Amino acid sequence: MDSLKKSFSFILRNRTGKIWVALTAIAALFEGFVPFILVWITKSIFDLVAKALRTSQSDLYLHAIWMLLLFVLINLLAAAIRFMNEFYTQKTQSRLDHDLEYLLIKKVANDPISNFDIPDYHNHFSRLQGSVGNKIILPVQNIFATLKQTISCVTFICYLTTIHWSLVLLAIVSCIPLIVMQFKLVRVRFFTNLYQTPLFREINYLKYLLTARENVKEIRIFGLANHLLNKWSEKYLNRASEILKVQTKQTMLKLGVEINSALIYLLATSTLLLMTRANFITFSIGDFFAIIQSVQNLQHSFNELNSIFSKIYESNMYVSDFQNFMKNDQEKSTQRDIKTLSQPLTKGIVVDKLSFSYGQGKTPVLENVSFEIKPGEKVAIVGANGSGKTTLIKCLIGLYPVSYGSIYINGIDINEISKADLRKNITVIFQDFIKYHFSIRENIAIGNVDAISNLDEISRVSQLTGIHEYINVLPDQYETKLGNVLTEGIDLSGGQWQKIALSRALFSDGQIIVLDEPTSSMDPLAELDIFNSFEALVSEKTAIFISHRLAVSRIADKILVMKAGRLVEQGTHEELMKKEKEYYSMFMAQAKWYEKDKSGVA
Numbered sequence: 001m002d003s004l005k006k007s008f009s010f011i012l013r014n015r016t017g018k019i020w021v022a023l024t025a026i027a028a029l030f031e032g033f034v035p036f037i038l039v040w041i042t043k044s045i046f047d048l049v050a051k052a053l054r055t056s057q058s059d060l061y062l063h064a065i066w067m068l069l070l071f072v073l074i075n076l077l078a079a080a081i082r083f084m085n086e087f088y089t090q091k092t093q094s095r096l097d098h099d100l101e102y103l104l105i106k107k108v109a110n111d112p113i114s115n116f117d118i119p120d121y122h123n124h125f126s127r128l129q130g131s132v133g134n135k136i137i138l139p140v141q142n143i144f145a146t147l148k149q150t151i152s153c154v155t156f157i158c159y160l161t162t163i164h165w166s167l168v169l170l171a172i173v174s175c176i177p178l179i180v181m182q183f184k185l186v187r188v189r190f191f192t193n194l195y196q197t198p199l200f201r202e203i204n205y206l207k208y209l210l211t212a213r214e215n216v217k218e219i220r221i222f223g224l225a226n227h228l229l230n231k232w233s234e235k236y237l238n239r240a241s242e243i244l245k246v247q248t249k250q251t252m253l254k255l256g257v258e259i260n261s262a263l264i265y266l267l268a269t270s271t272l273l274l275m276t277r278a279n280f281i282t283f284s285i286g287d288f289f290a291i292i293q294s295v296q297n298l299q300h301s302f303n304e305l306n307s308i309f310s311k312i313y314e315s316n317m318y319v320s321d322f323q324n325f326m327k328n329d330q331e332k333s334t335q336r337d338i339k340t341l342s343q344p345l346t347k348g349i350v351v352d353k354l355s356f357s358y359g360q361g362k363t364p365v366l367e368n369v370s371f372e373i374k375p376g377e378k379v380a381i382v383g384a385n386g387s388g389k390t391t392l393i394k395c396l397i398g399l400y401p402v403s404y405g406s407i408y409i410n411g412i413d414i415n416e417i418s419k420a421d422l423r424k425n426i427t428v429i430f431q432d433f434i435k436y437h438f439s440i441r442e443n444i445a446i447g448n449v450d451a452i453s454n455l456d457e458i459s460r461v462s463q464l465t466g467i468h469e470y471i472n473v474l475p476d477q478y479e480t481k482l483g484n485v486l487t488e489g490i491d492l493s494g495g496q497w498q499k500i501a502l503s504r505a506l507f508s509d510g511q512i513i514v515l516d517e518p519t520s521s522m523d524p525l526a527e528l529d530i531f532n533s534f535e536a537l538v539s540e541k542t543a544i545f546i547s548h549r550l551a552v553s554r555i556a557d558k559i560l561v562m563k564a565g566r567l568v569e570q571g572t573h574e575e576l577m578k579k580e581k582e583y584y585s586m587f588m589a590q591a592k593w594y595e596k597d598k599s600g601v602a
């Protein structure tokens, strides 16, 4: 019932939906009576013609023609209503497809990032793909279809009861085995889909590995195509065979319906003939036709009702699935988001005893981390692979909720700052930043889309990151399209892409700038340039950057040294070198490498 209400509320949101509901209701009422009316008219025509043949009364023929005309008119009217209804069904469905897909995408785009680490979340989302509008419309459509078939059943039952009750009983009893089978089949269909979703996603993933541009190089180099293709094929065929099993059951059910109809026809006709022979009832040729047609129609309506009920059950399961997905985590992301950050920051960032793990019960990735960053300070985070540097910045920028300990930005608990404000004030460029297949101008302006037309500023930040000279000599300069998947564009080297990403970060308005290995793909000279002018680049912003090249961390006001999820040291380069501990060992190990180079031994 709840699902039906939800479907109605989605459909009635706009005018097209309202017209569709009204038309479907009219169509259901009209079409509910039409089968019996048509049977009745045909019976009358048979009787009129039979009488005309017997008595030779010419006006009976005329009467029969009028009845025939009425028959045609009703059929035409039914067709017109059906046509209008179909037109509005498509219109409503297409509108709903857009609106619901919009809601789904919006929800996913705003969901906590931690959801993306949960396979079930992806399975759930993947299950909801396809024509969402059609699936939401179905419960309402089925309700009106029930109304139509109920009217049809009632009219035929009333008519047949006037002949003999056994005819009604015959039609009802014959449907019972099919009803049970149909319900079982619906459950099998829904749960097959449910359990097959992970497999379906795996098949799509393998297809993506084999066909996406970004994978092509590695797949060729390792000669992986056959291996992956075989894997894809095995899983594809597995899934196809499961689906085929359900389809076979469905076909058997249809066969059952056909056999059932034939048997009922046989039984009804024989019963009628036996009753007539025993002088149990008497009727005209028109009656005979009408009774046989009524039994068949009644049985057809029962089968339809049965199939509609199971569809209602199935479509309700889909709507609940949709509702559950839309409900999840919505509250969490908005619950306490109430405060905003002032400009400029006066208190900086305070991290107090922060511990974090990806999911409940999982091993902590950060443990008891505490430090402070003053406004305008430049901070480097260093440490071995997997020591928790990226995770720390993900928590710092509010991508993952803080479960143990606290993070304060400008004195406000991060959980209480509005997400929108957090995004506005903090700019982040991750190692795996997005390479948008848009123009260079858009790629940079994504840092602050409101200023997309400010070409002067776009060009200024590009000069700072050293990519301007390259762009300036391109035929279309900042309008040059990047990537060549969508249109014929140019591709950039890893370092050039990184300069674009860095320009994007500088173009943003954020007071805090976070860079995860911002120069890892750049050549040593470009990197040196960036860090020599780092002060000018980030000016008075608070800057946090991760780097594996410790020579770079020297420019920082403070260095945080991470090891296995713990903050083991913090201080300036000089302070940490004096301590001769973790940072010192790492720095010396890297320095040695360069010394050897210099002496020519390496």
Ligand SMILES: Nc1ncnc2c1ncn2[C@@H]1O[C@H](COP(=O)(O)OP(=O)(O)OP(=O)(O)O)[C@@H](O)[C@H]1O
Pocket (backbone or CB within 6 Å): 117, 358, 365, 383, 384, 385, 386, 387, 388, 389, 390, 391, 392
């Ligand atoms: N989304 C995730 N789900 C589960 N575990 C994760 C996730 N992301 C990272 N981890 C784990 O957290 C630990 C820290 O990873 P993190 O990316 O923070 O390290 P890092 O110091 O930035 O490493 P690197 O220098 O290699 O980039 C690793 O053991 C990693 O396996």
